[in-house]
Every structure is written in C-alpha cells, then in structure tokens.
Amino acid sequence: xxxxxxxxxxxxxxxxxxxxxxxxxxxxxxxxxxxxxxxxxxxxxxxxxxxxxxxxxxxxxxxxxxxxxxxxxxxxxxxxxxxxxxxxxxxxxxxxxxxxxxxxxxxxxxxxxxxxxxxxxxxxxxxxxxxxxxxxxxxxxxxxxxxxxxxxxxxxxxxxxxxxxxxxxxxxxxxxxxxxxxxxxxxxxxxxxxxxx
Numbered sequence: 001x002x003x004x005x006x007x008x009x010x011x012x013x014x015x016x017x018x019x020x021x022x023x024x025x026x027x028x029x030x031x032x033x034x035x036x037x038x039x040x041x042x043x044x045x046x047x048x049x050x051x052x053x054x055x056x057x058x059x060x061x062x063x064x065x066x067x068x069x070x071x072x073x074x075x076x077x078x079x080x081x082x083x084x085x086x087x088x089x090x091x092x093x094x095x096x097x098x099x100x101x102x103x104x105x106x107x108x109x110x111x112x113x114x115x116x117x118x119x120x121x122x123x124x125x126x127x128x129x130x131x132x133x134x135x136x137x138x139x140x141x142x143x144x145x146x147x148x149x150x151x152x153x154x155x156x157x158x159x160x161x162x163x164x165x166x167x168x169x170x171x172x173x174x175x176x177x178x179x180x181x182x183x184x185x186x187x188x189x190x191x192x193x194x195x196x197x
Contacts, residue, residue, distance in 0.1 A: 003151035004090060007111050008070050010149040015073035019051040023081070025181055027106070030135070030191060031057045034104060037133045037173075037193065038063070042101030045124065047094075048108025049086060052078030058104070059084075068094060091120045100127045105136040107189075110152055113144070114163060117153070121167045125196050134170065134194040139187055140177060155190050169197045 001009070011018060031054060038044070041062050046055045049067040051074070058065050059082060067086040069075050075086040087094070091112065103124055109117050125134065138155035145151065155163075157175060164170060173193040180187040 003113070003146070004070070004092075004111070006146075007150045008090075011071035012073045015071060015077060018074070019077050023051040023053050025053065027054060027181065028057070030106075030137075030178075033193070034102065034133065034135045035061055035063065038101045043098055044102045044104055045096060045100050045127070047091060047103055047105040047124070048111075049078050049082075050074055050106075050108075052081040052086070054104055054106055055082045055086075066096065066098065066100075091124075092116060094120075094124070096124060096127045098127065099129055100124075101129055101132055103128065103132070103134045105134065107137050107139075109136050110138045110154070111150065113151075113153055117163055118166045121163075121170065125167065125170055128196040130196065132196045133173070134192075134196070136192045136194070138190045138192075140190045141188075157190065160190065160192060164194075170194050171197060 043064040044058050046065055046067045049055045049069050055065045055067040067078060067082060068089055069078060069086060070090045072088050075088040079086045112120065139152060141154035142156060143154045173195045176191045178189050178191055180189065
C-alpha cells in the first residue's frame with residue numbers, strides 16, 4: 001500500500017472522528033484573511049475540504065466553491081454539510097476546467113511528497129486568474145514520512161522556498177507561524193499566502 005492509499009484509508013476509516021474534531025474549530029482568522037484578498041463572489045477551489053468547514057464559510061460569504069477531497073467518506077459528509085457536490089479525487093488526478101480566484105489548501109498538500117506538491121501547484125495554478133491567491137498550510141519542521149497512520153511532509157520557510165522555485169509565477173505574499181487552534185494540540189504550523197503573477 002503506497003502512502004496515498006494508507007493516508008486515504010486512514011481518513012475513510014476515521015471520517016466521523018475527523019469531522020467531529022475539526023468541524024467546529026474556529027478558523028475564521030485565516031479564512032477571513034484569505035477571503036479579503038479575493039474579489040467578492042469569486043471562485044475558490046477548496047483542495048482537501050475534509051469536513052467542509054472552510055467551504056461552508058466561503059459559501060456563506062457569497063463565494064462560488066469547488067470542494068475536493070480524496071476520501072470518499074469525507075466527501076459524503078462534506079456534501080451533506082455544505083449542500084453541494086464534492087469532487088472525490090486525488091490532487092494529482094484532479095482536472096479543473098473553471099478559472100479560479102483562489103485555491104485554499106488547508107493542511108492538505110502536506111500529505112504529498114515534495115515532487116507531488118510541485119506538480120500539483122504547477123497544474124492547478126494554471127487555472128488561477130492573474131493576481132489569484134493560494135493559501136497553503138503545513139506542519140512546521142523537516143519531518144517526512146508516516147506519522148500515526150498518515151503520510152506527512154512538514155515544511156519550513158526555507159524548504160517551501162525551494163519548492164516555490166519550481167512553481168511558475170507563484171510568489172509569497174506573506175507567511176506566518178501559528179499554533180494549532182485546537183486546544184488539545186501543541187503543533188506549530190507554517191501558513192502561506194501566495195499570489196500568481
């Protein structure tokens with residue numbers, strides 16, 4: 001079983017537990033920073049929508065949302081929550097036809113390896129309008145491998161900078177280090193706001 005399969009298997013087996021642990025987490029600070037960079041009513045790709053928490057926030061603010069997740073179980077739960085279709089696809093296989101104002105990749109690209117992140121960003125940013133925004137977050141550090149049943153690739157400012165050198169037209173608007181907003185977690189996160197030139 002490869003890393004993508006065992007990671008998706010983890011989410012399919014624990015979908016309810018995952019949704020219960022993330023749906024009510026207050027993520028409004030980062031959501032609002034992202035939405036404030038976009039045109040009103042713009043189109044957002046929620047890449048790895050999980051519970052649907054962030055998609056719902058974007059829809060409630062009047063944005064058009066294309067929600068995607070690789071886990072069939074999470075897609076079903078997110079669909080019920082946001083009231084619209086969720087595309088079930090691995091990021092590497094995803095084909096998006098629409099032009100986008102923003103891509104939201106909250107704690108999702110971290111399940112890919114370095115080369116896959118480069119490939120996915122290069123592919124999906126082709127759909128971004130000029131000045132379009134990407135938000136991505138990674139656990140902070142230099143670990144790469146299996147952690148508690150899932151594959152993770154952690155990032156620092158330097159290691160993400162190296163990835164960005166291989167992604168055409170994408171530049172950093174701002175980056176922030178934050179603590180996990182869940183009260184039972186001590187994890188530190190690298191948050192990146194990127195713009196397509």
